[in-house]
């Protein structure tokens with residue numbers, strides 16, 4: 039599903055948080071949002087999800103304005119995993135993933151075997167299939183994060199928005215998640231802090247002070263000049279002969295001057 043945003047903005051108490059952002063993300067693309075702390079990545083994701091009432095501009099999902107859809111209609115098309123998600127401690131791990139099926143369930147199509155299969159599949163996709171009965175309150179940060187991603191997958195969306203999906207994960211699960219995301223047939227927009235992870239996206243958008251200051255293939259966008267100006271680092275590039283990938287090693291500009 040194609041995701042188009044036109045002139046997205048948010049001002050809070052006279053301060054511009056997101057400023058005039060246009061985006062056009064074709065179906066199936068994995069798009070990485072990068073930028074320093076406070077540059078507006080999470081807020082832009084919330085605007086893309088149609089969650090900021092005071093936001094300006096328009097979001098279209100395959101040509102349909104998100105503002106014209108009910109929350110249920112949006113949830114059938116788009117899933118959003120925020121950084122902090124409130125979930126009742128009384129739920130089990132599996133219950134949380136089952137919540138993803140909410141937009142698809144009604145009196146005429148209650149929770150049947152097809153939904154059980156979809157929930158099983160989503161839990162397997164994040165390696166949580168053995169932990170369904172665990173109470174939410176007993177789970178680690180990384181386990182909770184993987185379950186929230188499973189909940190989003192169970193929602194069966196065509197667009198997936200992820201806010202720093204790897205921030206609580208150990209290195210094995212970070213790599214598993216990134217591989218999973220790159221293989222998903224859906225459109226994905228994810229905020230990332232790790233610029234090496236962003237190099238694996240189809241395209242990257244760089245946020246700085248609320249504006250999207252660059253957008254394009256990662257190698258074109260994450261240039262030495264931009265790393266210096268926006269992220270205040272110098273990046274040396276290293277070559278991995280095993281797969282031909284180029285990796286960054288970063289040096290803090292404040293310390294090298």
Ligand SMILES: Nc1ncnc2c1ncn2[C@@H]1O[C@H](COP(=O)(O)OP(=O)(O)OP(=O)(O)O)[C@@H](O)[C@H]1O
Nearest residue numbers: 050055073074075076077078079080081082229245
């Ligand atoms: N509702 C709000 N009211 C006031 N300020 C806000 C609000 N939402 C966000 N901000 C501010 O807007 C700026 C952008 O926040 P946002 O969370 O979008 O940035 P971010 O790029 O995701 O940051 P990080 O990398 O630290 O997660 C921050 O300075 C934040 O404090």
